[in-house]
Amino acid sequence: MTDERFAGTDRYVATEDLMMAVNASITLGRPLLIKGEPGTGKTQLAIEIAAALSRPLYEWHIKSSSKAQQGLYEYDAVSRLRDSQLGDGRVHDIRNYIVRGRLWEAFASELQPVLLIDEIDKADIEFPNDLLRELDRMEFYVYETRDLIKAVHRPIILITSNNEKELPDAFLRRCFFHYIRFPDADTLEKIVRVHYPKLKQDLLAEALAAFFRLRETPGLRKKPSTSELLDWIKLLVAEDLPPEALRGDDPKKTIPPFYGALLKNEQDVHLVEQLVFLQRRNQR
Amino acid sequence: MLVPFFLQLRAAGIPVSLKEFLTLLEALDYRVAFCSAHDFYLLGRLTLVKDERYFDRYDRVFAEHFAGAEKAFEKIIASVPAEWLKSLTERVLSEEEKAQVQALGSWEKLLETLRQRLQEQKERHQGGSKWIGTGGTSPFGADGYNPQGIRIGQDRSRNRRAVKVWDQREYRNFDDNIELGTRNIKMALRKLRRFARQGALDLFDLDTTISATARNAGLLDIRMMAERRNAVKLLLLMDVGGSMDDHVRVCEELFSAVRSEFKHLEYFYFHNFVYEYLWKDNRRRHVERTGTLQVLRTFNADYRVVLVGDATMSPYEITQPGGSVEHWNQEAGAAWVQRLAAHFPRLVWLNPEPQNRWERTPSTQLTRELIGPRMFPLTLAGLDGAIAELRHPTLPKS
Numbered sequence: 288m289t290d291e292r293f294a295g296t297d298r299y300v301a302t303e304d305l306m307m308a309v310n311a312s313i314t315l316g317r318p319l320l321i322k323g324e325p326g327t328g329k330t331q332l333a334i335e336i337a338a339a340l341s342r343p344l345y346e347w348h349i350k351s352s353s354k355a356q357q358g359l360y361e362y363d364a365v366s367r368l369r370d371s372q373l374g375d376g377r378v379h380d381i382r383n384y385i386v387r388g389r390l391w392e393a394f395a396s397e398l399q400p401v402l403l404i405d406e407i408d409k410a411d412i413e414f415p416n417d418l419l420r421e422l423d424r425m426e427f428y429v430y431e432t433r434d435l436i437k438a439v440h441r442p443i444i445l446i447t448s449n450n451e452k453e454l455p456d457a458f459l460r461r462c463f464f465h466y467i468r469f470p471d472a473d474t475l476e477k478i479v480r481v482h483y484p485k486l487k488q489d490l491l492a493e494a495l496a497a498f499f500r501l502r503e504t505p506g507l508r509k510k511p512s513t514s515e516l517l518d519w520i521k522l523l524v525a526e527d528l529p530p531e532a533l534r535g536d537d538p539k540k541t542i543p544p545f546y547g548a549l550l551k552n553e554q555d556v557h558l559v560e561q562l563v564f565l566q567r568r569n570q571r
Numbered sequence: 572m573l574v575p576f577f578l579q580l581r582a583a584g585i586p587v588s589l590k591e592f593l594t595l596l597e598a599l600d601y602r603v604a605f606c607s608a609h610d611f612y613l614l615g616r617l618t619l620v621k622d623e624r625y626f627d628r629y630d631r632v633f634a635e636h637f638a639g640a641e642k643a644f645e646k647i648i649a650s651v652p653a654e655w656l657k658s659l660t661e662r663v664l665s666e667e668e669k670a671q672v673q674a675l676g677s678w679e680k681l682l683e684t685l686r687q688r689l690q691e692q693k694e695r696h697q698g699g700s701k702w703i704g705t706g707g708t709s710p711f712g713a714d715g716y717n718p719q720g721i722r723i724g725q726d727r728s729r730n731r732r733a734v735k736v737w738d739q740r741e742y743r744n745f746d747d748n749i750e751l752g753t754r755n756i757k758m759a760l761r762k763l764r765r766f767a768r769q770g771a772l773d774l775f776d777l778d779t780t781i782s783a784t785a786r787n788a789g790l791l792d793i794r795m796m797a798e799r800r801n802a803v804k805l806l807l808l809m810d811v812g813g814s815m816d817d818h819v820r821v822c823e824e825l826f827s828a829v830r831s832e833f834k835h836l837e838y839f840y841f842h843n844f845v846y847e848y849l850w851k852d853n854r855r856r857h858v859e860r861t862g863t864l865q866v867l868r869t870f871n872a873d874y875r876v877v878l879v880g881d882a883t884m885s886p887y888e889i890t891q892p893g894g895s896v897e898h899w900n901q902e903a904g905a906a907w908v909q910r911l912a913a914h915f916p917r918l919v920w921l922n923p924e925p926q927n928r929w930e931r932t933p934s935t936q937l938t939r940e941l942i943g944p945r946m947f948p949l950t951l952a953g954l955d956g957a958i959a960e961l962r963h964p965t966l967p968k969s
Binding site for chain 1: 601620622777
């Protein structure tokens with residue numbers, strides 16, 4: 288158990304409920320499951336926790352083909368087979384062919400590490416169930432060498448999910464759960480300030496207004512989120528646009544410049560263009 | 572005090588287990604949340620609720636459960652004269668000062684002390700650290716700072732501590748009784764996927780190869796296996812036009828969702844009810860039609876059938892030959908639906924109309940009599956039910 292508390296960093300604005308979630312999971316040594324809209328900083332959170340508490344970070348990115356076993360260790364049977372055919376001496380010790388996974392590396396860390404299991408919902412539906420004992424007891428058994436691997440320190444485990452699959456109940460019961468909401472206007476302003484401290488106040492206000500207007504467009508397939516906003520503001524700053532360019536004569540009649548950074552979907556761009564066109568026609 | 576809260580959460584349909592409840596108590600023991608209703612609200616949500624769908628229910632239960640405690644409280648507050656509470660000064664406290672402010676103890680103790688102070692205090696008070704008033708560091712009053720303070724007579728939150736988030740119900744949209752988005756539908760339909768190994772042996776099977784090679788004394792023995800493919804076959808019949816116009820968007824989403832999920836997916840449209848013809852292209856519905864009998868012959872009984880329609884029409888359209896609004900039908904719609912139900916044992920009807928309106932619509936009642944308890948609302952919960960029904964049909968094969 289540690290006394291250190293996470294309170295955001297100079298690059299990451301953590302809301303009160305997020306801090307509570309992170310600190311509770313650090314104090315009790317339980318994994319923290321994070322869900323939320325894409326682009327609200329789920330993966331970034333682990334990186335920032337590791338930076339804030341100066342801990343090593345182990346990232347385990349999950350793919351649809353990932354198996355739980357790969358996080359523990361893999362037995363490289365093919366190399367051993369090849370070595371045996373070539374008469375290599377190493378072949379007699381099976382330890383030479385056990386390849387450590389991310390979880391093992393985190394367990395072996397001398398300093399309490401942060402372990403990120405990213406996008407756990409991408410994997411097979413049974414994947415989380417295969418990790419129950421490992422996450423609960425922080426130990427696992429290597430059958431090939433008959434070793435029991437125990438964590439030196441319980442890692443701070445963060446698990447992110449995009450809701451593509453439902454996670455099993457037994458797994459959920461062992462985790463804390465936090466849903467990152469899309470930030471409100473005040474928090475969003477703070478986030479932008481953290482990333483672009485020199486941004487002019489009027490440009491920021493206009494950019495946020497345009498952003499929220501766009502987000503509220505009915506029927507968008509993928510609403511722009513925080514990471515898209517930050518990319519977009521980067522473009523605005525790079526081009527050194529005046530705030531007036533965002534406003535136009537009437538906010539409803541113009542499409543924001545560089546909208547490609549905000550809308551990632553052809554249908555959405557089309558929809559916004561059509562709405563703007565309709566607005567203009569009605570004005571005449 | 573907390574056990575009834577736990578039971579109430581379970582009664583509200585949130586799947587909370589004892590283990591999670593014990594975790595909450597453990598967290599309280601570690602002082603993760605200490606003497607603050609707001610912190611306790613957050614901690615409870617963190618440990619007990621594992622899906623944002625249930626956040627709204629949690630908010631409601633929390634509000635209901637802790638309303639009692641607050642009512643007792645309002646009685647006391649009512650006896651505080653309003654002029655004590657007029658915010659005349661705003662005292663700004665530094666971080667150290669905030670840290671110095673002493674916390675008094677439990678909620679009950681706080682209330683008890685408040686009661687005592689109210690009895691002792693006879694005049695208006697401002698500043699200072701004991702009496703009830705404004706701008707001070709006493710736990711009672713407004714505009715001051717005490718980590719476990721009770722706010723009396725203040726219209727906005729300065730330190731954002733006493734705002735009752737649970738009364739705002741911001742997670743209403745995540746409750747699974749609302750209508751679906753494409754993504755939700757996809758998630759629900761994925762439950763229907765069933766993988767099977769079928770077809771040519773075209774994947775290298777490492778595990779079997781290794782054990783076969785080992786058994787072969789080190790001589791390489793390569794084994795192959797078939798790829799896993801989705802084995803579920805789906806036939807989708809959708810109602811278009813008429814009273815369905817309001818639901819077109821939801822149905823479009825359902826359609827786009829299922830399209831990418833299944834290898835064997837066939838779809839047809841019908842209008843209001845199934846008669847002797849179905850069609851694939853709504854614009855050419857009078858030209859390119861497929862006989863329903865042909866559909867029954869083409870697709871065998873292992874296809875799962877999903878009918879999507881609001882089943883809202885004149886009852887004659889179901890019961891009478893010639894009842895269709897579009898053409899003269901030789902046989903009543905009921906006969907065709909019965910044929911479908913007899914041919915496909917795995918069949919469900921998804922109805923985008925809210926479930927509480929079904930009882931009042933005679934045609935919906937008639938349809939439910941025809942297909943049995945296999946009509947589900949087009950919500951996430953309904954879709955879950957429908958998929959459970961498709962996987963394990965409750966009705967015996969007739």
